[in-house]
Amino acid sequence: MNGNRRYKLFPAGDVINKKRRRQKMESIWCKTCGREKAPALKGNIETDVAVIGGGMAGILTAWQLEQAGVRTVVLETDRIGGGQTQNTTAKITAQHGMFCHSFIEKKGEDTTRKYAQANKDAVEEYKRIVREKSIACDLKECDSYVYSEDEEKVRREVVAAQSLGLEASFAEQVEIPVSCAGAVRFSSQAKFHPLKFIEALAEHLTIYEDTSVTRVEGHLVKTPCGSVKAGKIVFAVHFPFINFPGMYFARMHQERSYVLALEKAGMVDGMYIGDGENTLSFRQYDRYLLLGGQAHRTGENREGGCYERLKRIAQELYPGSCVAAYWSAQDCITADKVPFIGPYAADCPDWYVATGFQKWGMSSAMVSAMLIRDAVCGIENPYAQVFSPLRFSGEEVPQLMKDGGKAVKGLTKRFFHVPSETISSVERGHGAIVETPQGKAGVYKTEEGTVCQVSAICPHMGCELTWNPDENSWDCPCHGSRFDCEGKLLEGPAQEGIQYDLL
Numbered sequence: 080m081n082g083n084r085r086y087k088l089f090p091a092g093d094v095i096n097k098k099r100r101r102q103k104m105e106s107i108w109c110k111t112c113g114r115e116k117a118p119a120l121k122g123n124i125e126t127d128v129a130v131i132g133g134g135m136a137g138i139l140t141a142w143q144l145e146q147a148g149v150r151t152v153v154l155e156t157d158r159i160g161g162g163q164t165q166n167t168t169a170k171i172t173a174q175h176g177m178f179c180h181s182f183i184e185k186k187g188e189d190t191t192r193k194y195a196q197a198n199k200d201a202v203e204e205y206k207r208i209v210r211e212k213s214i215a216c217d218l219k220e221c222d223s224y225v226y227s228e229d230e231e232k233v234r235r236e237v238v239a240a241q242s243l244g245l246e247a248s249f250a251e252q253v254e255i256p257v258s259c260a261g262a263v264r265f266s267s268q269a270k271f272h273p274l275k276f277i278e279a280l281a282e283h284l285t286i287y288e289d290t291s292v293t294r295v296e297g298h299l300v301k302t303p304c305g306s307v308k309a310g311k312i313v314f315a316v317h318f319p320f321i322n323f324p325g326m327y328f329a330r331m332h333q334e335r336s337y338v339l340a341l342e343k344a345g346m347v348d349g350m351y352i353g354d355g356e357n358t359l360s361f362r363q364y365d366r367y368l369l370l371g372g373q374a375h376r377t378g379e380n381r382e383g384g385c386y387e388r389l390k391r392i393a394q395e396l397y398p399g400s401c402v403a404a405y406w407s408a409q410d411c412i413t414a415d416k417v418p419f420i421g422p423y424a425a426d427c428p429d430w431y432v433a434t435g436f437q438k439w440g441m442s443s444a445m446v447s448a449m450l451i452r453d454a455v456c457g458i459e460n461p462y463a464q465v466f467s468p469l470r471f472s473g474e475e476v477p478q479l480m481k482d483g484g485k486a487v488k489g490l491t492k493r494f495f496h497v498p499s500e501t502i503s504s505v506e507r508g509h510g511a512i513v514e515t516p517q518g519k520a521g522v523y524k525t526e527e528g529t530v531c532q533v534s535a536i537c538p539h540m541g542c543e544l545t546w547n548p549d550e551n552s553w554d555c556p557c558h559g560s561r562f563d564c565e566g567k568l569l570e571g572p573a574q575e576g577i578q579y580d581l582l
């Protein structure tokens with residue numbers, strides 16, 4: 080492993096105290112990779128395409144466009160790969176849970192076949208790029224599995240996947256210590272080191288880091304340090320920050336999940352995920368077994384701590400294993416479980432978007448790159464309609480209503496929720512919404528007793544924030560924006576931090 084640093088291990092059963100939390104909350108990808116930052120944009124430039132956002136979707140889109148001879152620049156707020164991509168588990172697979180049977184029932188066979196084929200092509204495209212460019216990113220071909228206690232469901236899914244032309248089969252046994260009646264196996268998928276891959280592609284691209292896009296007007300992309308005039312603009316920012324047109328805030332919500340990198344947990348060849356709610360994910364990287372789980376809607380934090388629960392599971396499944404690192408991430412979930420890739424809105428023909436990856440953003444980012452490349456180059460792509468953000472079907476309505484209800488709840492909470500805590504009642508190392516003489520505020524008390532007070536209102540659309548004890552952050556239950564305990568913006572769609580006072 081290049082640039083590998085040795086971790087200080089601690090048993091999976093140990094409580095993660097605050098000091099350890101600060102030391103370890105970084106993915107193994109970040110710890111095993113690093114390059115110098117590209118310079119920020121300075122002044123005004125012109126190009127064919129401006130890609131906003133340097134995550135997997137933005138970098139791949141820029142790469143595919145450049146390969147097609149289109150002049151492209153990437154504008155990244157911070158570092159490329161430094162958004163959700165640095166915290167992924169990096170399975171490259173067309174197996175997005177048990178989707179085949181349910182998609183065929185809801186969307187029909189033709190749409191499902193195209194969805195599956197687009198993702199299958201994406202997996203092959205990763206392999207092709209890595210092979211042809213000799214990229215050292217630890218890519219390994221392997222099988223992926225969805226396991227379940229329901230054998231009938233597994234067998235039904237295998238038949239559905241095979242009917243779509245996917246290489247699927249029934250696996251009676253799995254290598255992981257979970258109870259299941261079998262698993263759906265997809266052959267010849269892949270896993271890799273996402274940041275090593277991105278960094279190799281970045282060498283061939285024009286990238287401006289530390290360059291935050293603050294406004295987009297027609298063909299002009301504005302940043303505090305200059306502007307880019309572009310024929311086409313791609314929003315690859317994870318969650319689009321322009322609310323109108325597009326209204327992506329009303330069409331998606333965000334979900335967080337947690338990952339442990341375990342040592343002494345044995346070796347696993349395949350990549351695994353359980354079926355249904357509260358599922359677990361497994362994949363190996365080097366000597367680390369990555370165990371993921373504890374998903375919840377961002378802002379709806381659970382009692383007891385997600386890392387603590389995941390560590391207890393690790394201890395049960397792999398007694399004697401040690402936690403080398405742990406981290407979390409979030410992704411956008413659309414109402415019909417298909418990403419939004421294509422035109423940003425009907426009246427913005429030169430803006431494109433890539434979002435809503437459902438925690439399957441490796442293959443979806445490649446699908447995005449290929450679809451957007453073809454759209455920009457005027458090439459008809461057979462899968463474009465399936466992913467088009469301009470689609471609408473009745474299937475989305477129940478989830479849209481549920482998401483809308485959550486947003487209304489988050490907004491009204493701001494006016495009607497009366498906090499039960501006061502500044503003095505908040506314990507050290509904890510945060511809470513409290514009543515102050517100036518109104519409601521978010522208060523975090525450090526272990527040393529210092530009080531950090533922030534505005535409790537999300538600047539994106541005004542919802543009341545909630546305290547996330549796992550990450551020591553303020554999270555928005557409406558659209559998933561996040562802020563650290565000092566109010567600094569961690570994740571969008573909000574584009575600015577919240578007001579902070581040290582009391």
Ligand SMILES: Cc1cc2nc3c(=O)[nH]c(=O)nc-3n(C[C@H](O)[C@H](O)[C@H](O)COP(=O)(O)OP(=O)(O)OC[C@H]3O[C@@H](n4cnc5c(N)ncnc54)[C@H](O)[C@@H]3O)c2cc1C
Nearest residue numbers: 132134135136156162163164167168169170292439440441
């Ligand atoms: C726990 C977890 C595990 C996962 N594991 C897998 C997996 O195994 N396989 C898989 O396929 N998918 C997985 N996913 C999903 C996958 O990681 C994501 O879908 C993917 O990384 C998203 O990439 P992105 O480029 O869309 O977003 P990001 O990586 O977040 O990139 C967006 C970039 O845009 C930048 N940006 C935002 N606003 C601006 C602005 N105004 N100006 C300039 N730049 C801006 C950000 O700084 C960021 O770098 C997982 C998700 C989670 C939560």
